[in-house]
Amino acid sequence: MFLKESNLYLRLLGFEDRSYSNGPGRRAVVWTQGCTLNCPGCFNPDSHSPDAGFKVSVRSLVERIVSAEGEIDGITISGGEPLQQWTAIEVLVRRIRRETGLSIILFTGYTWQEISRRIAILPSGSNRCSWLDCVDVLISGRFIEQQRVARGLAGSRNKQFHFLTDRHQKKDFENVPEAEVVIGPEGDLLLTGIDPLRWE
Ligand code: SF4
Structure with a gap:
């Protein structure tokens, strides 16, 4: 199917231009809206409804991120569950890489x-996994409350880090702050990081 990119939208819970607690260095963060995985103890239940949040075109999101290059080291895509908006995420990461x-x-x-x-059931010739080649680090797996660690960007011990390029190594994640308070231009506060609401 031919995708008209100008018609592609992502539903987001939020976007942050500059964060230090969502990966190595200074990063823009995209939080997608919608998740049906229902991990018990999820620290972000507001992200579950597929109807909440706001819609943004992939094109405008890419433009905003591209214009920030030079001030940030990378982007982090989190959720919600980003892969429940598979097509838009695929286009987003391909464009950011390109x-x-x-x-x-x-x-x-x-x-x-x-x-x-x-990926295996995608029709052949549909770019299959080429978008995953654009991701440097994929952090995968359900949040398991009994295995909670909230360190080094892992919410729970079972989380797996897949280093898909040689850009980052596990040690890059060890000193990422566990929580961060971002003060917006209107004085609004954003508490972010790995499991920040239970910051100990
Ligand atoms: S921890 Fe993540 S994957 Fe699990 S329910 Fe919450 S948002 Fe969804």
Whole structure:
């Protein structure tokens, strides 16, 4: 199917231009809206409804990120569940890779095996997994409350880090702050990071 990119939208929970607690260095963060995985103890239940949040065109999101290059080191895509908006995420990461030198980190609650199964059933010739080649680090797996760690960008111990390029290594994640308060231009506060609401 031919995708008219100008008609592609993502439903987002939020967007942050500059964050230090969502990956190595200074990063823009895209939080997608909508997740049906229902991990018990999820720290972001506001992200579950597929109807909440706001819509943004992939084109305008790319433009905003491209214009920030030079001030940020990369982007982090989190959720909600980004891969429940698979097509738009695919286009987003391909364009960011093509048009910038930014690093790309993608969080997903799906396991590597689930993602691989999804890629395997795509029609041949539909670019199959080429968009995954654009991701530097994929952090995969459900949040398991009993295995909560909230360190080094892993919400729980079972989370798997897949280093898909040689751009980052595990040690790059060890000193990422666990939480951060971002003060917006209107004085609004954003508490972010890995499991920030239970910051200990
Ligand atoms: S995948 Fe993430 S957003 Fe979805 S329920 Fe699990 S922890 Fe929450």
